[in-house]
Amino acid sequence: MQSKDETAASLPRPTAQQLEWHRMEFYGFIHFGINTFTDQEWGYGDQPPTRFDPSRLSPQQWAEVATDAGMRGLILTCKHHDGFCLWPSRYTEYSLKNSPYKGGTGDVVGELSEACRQQGLKFGVYLSPWDRNHRHYGGPEYIRYYRDQMQELLTQYGPIFEVWLDGANGGDGYYGGANETRTIDRATYYQWSTTIAQIRQLQPDALIFSDAGPDIRWIGNERGMASASTWYTFDPQGRYPGYSPPGYDPAADLGQGHQTGRSWIPPEADVSIRPGWFYHEKEDSQVKDGRQLMELYYQSVGRGANLLLNLPPDRSGCIPQQDIGALQEFRRLRQQLQDSIPAQVPTASASSGSSPAAVSHPSSEQFWQAHTEDKAPWLQLEFGTPVTFDHVILQETIARGQRIAGWQLQAAQGPAWRTIGSGATIGFKRLHVLPEPVRTDKLRLLLAPYVASPALSYFAVADVSGE
Numbered sequence: 001m002q003s004k005d006e007t008a009a010s011l012p013r014p015t016a017q018q019l020e021w022h023r024m025e026f027y028g029f030i031h032f033g034i035n036t037f038t039d040q041e042w043g044y045g046d047q048p049p050t051r052f053d054p055s056r057l058s059p060q061q062w063a064e065v066a067t068d069a070g071m072r073g074l075i076l077t078c079k080h081h082d083g084f085c086l087w088p089s090r091y092t093e094y095s096l097k098n099s100p101y102k103g104g105t106g107d108v109v110g111e112l113s114e115a116c117r118q119q120g121l122k123f124g125v126y127l128s129p130w131d132r133n134h135r136h137y138g139g140p141e142y143i144r145y146y147r148d149q150m151q152e153l154l155t156q157y158g159p160i161f162e163v164w165l166d167g168a169n170g171g172d173g174y175y176g177g178a179n180e181t182r183t184i185d186r187a188t189y190y191q192w193s194t195t196i197a198q199i200r201q202l203q204p205d206a207l208i209f210s211d212a213g214p215d216i217r218w219i220g221n222e223r224g225m226a227s228a229s230t231w232y233t234f235d236p237q238g239r240y241p242g243y244s245p246p247g248y249d250p251a252a253d254l255g256q257g258h259q260t261g262r263s264w265i266p267p268e269a270d271v272s273i274r275p276g277w278f279y280h281e282k283e284d285s286q287v288k289d290g291r292q293l294m295e296l297y298y299q300s301v302g303r304g305a306n307l308l309l310n311l312p313p314d315r316s317g318c319i320p321q322q323d324i325g326a327l328q329e330f331r332r333l334r335q336q337l338q339d340s341i342p343a344q345v346p347t348a349s350a351s352s353g354s355s356p357a358a359v360s361h362p363s364s365e366q367f368w369q370a371h372t373e374d375k376a377p378w379l380q381l382e383f384g385t386p387v388t389f390d391h392v393i394l395q396e397t398i399a400r401g402q403r404i405a406g407w408q409l410q411a412a413q414g415p416a417w418r419t420i421g422s423g424a425t426i427g428f429k430r431l432h433v434l435p436e437p438v439r440t441d442k443l444r445l446l447l448a449p450y451v452a453s454p455a456l457s458y459f460a461v462a463d464v465s466g467e
């Protein structure tokens with residue numbers, strides 16, 4: 001059996017780029033294109049480019065809305081399954097260069113990447129592998145085309161933080177007028193290892209997302225819901241974007257990850273602020289409100305995943321007012337949570353290890369770590385006088401790998417301890433909401449079981465209901 005020291009040395013850890021990505025927590029998706037104008041979710045690929053006709057398109061507004069909402073980046077559907085390109089690709093006529101937008105001289109990818117740069121947002125690209133317009137889809141020529149387009153997106157628009165590889169693949173489409181169904185072998189058709197090497201070469205800092213990684217994995221549903229237990233470690237063997245071997249279970253595999261997985265491939269929870277990914281007028285009354293978005297935040301970021309929230313611009317080319325209102329309320333609720341952390345820092349003590357005072361501030365550079373010989377590590381907060389709280393906020397020091405596999409919260413009740421919450425993983429952030437407020441002068445966190453000696457960066461309480 002391996003000793004705990006050996007286990008710690010061989011633990012998968014995030015790359016510097018992944019660590020920076022974990023710190024982003026919340027960023028946005030923009031689904032915009034010909035579907036916006038045809039009121040569709042999956043365009044067939046047969047609509048003329050002239051249908052793309054926004055009256056006052058403003059990528060600047062998208063970036064401002066995202067910044068005001070507290071997002072850290074935006075990912076754009078540069079090409080969705082219908083094949084229409086939001087940049088003037090030199091490899092196809094099926095793009096905005098043949099649309100009325102700016103008389104065919106526009107470039108939405110360029111305009112948004114520039115607006116993001118100005119606002120201090122990171123910029124990411126979605127380039128759908130499935131292309132229902134392209135006549136060669138299904139054959140080797142299309143793979144060359146896909147990589148040529150990837151080359152354009154990764155060389156013309158500055159730094160890209162995330163390349164989003166969608167899993168939907170093959171089926172019926174226009175395909176240059178063939179109007180037929182084309183099936184592909186999802187495991188072999190795209191020769192992903194070559195495209196992934198191309199992305200690495202062109203944008204070494206970009207993280208590649210798909211339902212199989214290699215850098216970020218899909219959470220396994222489109223409801224923005226992470227698993228109660230979330231491992232960043234994952235074994236992608238036999239999986240490719242859009243393909244998983246038989247026996248795969250999205251909730252168990254993608255949601256929870258694999259505790260003993262050998263690769264660091266953390267999950268991203270994607271969800272739309274509206275029922276659809278693209279704008280549909282009939283969904284104007286179904287925009288998720290601030291409280292619903294806060295729920296999504298708890299079940300994604302609060303469980304250690306990142307939240308990718310989709311904001312579909314309407315036919316004018318702007319994000320509608322009611323969506324903006326919901327985002328403002330969402331931001332207010334997150335701020336309220338932040339503001340309800342008591343200003344007075346409690347005194348921290350621990351069963352062993354380095355100085356526990358490090359957990360009083362949410363800094364990932366400073367952390368407490370239990371001694372390797374400590375069989376039953378714990379951390380304790382003493383408030384001096386009793387405090388009331390309804391949230392507990394935890395952050396694991398994930399730069400050292402994901403180590404905590406079980407935790408329990410106990411509040412002092414006179415001489416006894418009462419368990420007020422428990423779970424398995426912590427990860428980058430864990431927001432634990434108590435069913436009812438607790439009043440105590442001492443709170444402790446028991447950390448067991450664990451993979452290697454636990455390291456924690458933050459341990460705090462908040463009282464939202466008492467605000």
Ligand code: FUL
Pocket residue numbers: 041166167168270277
């Ligand atoms: C899915 C696509 O099929 C949807 O249209 C959307 O883009 C979503 C984010 O991913 O796989």
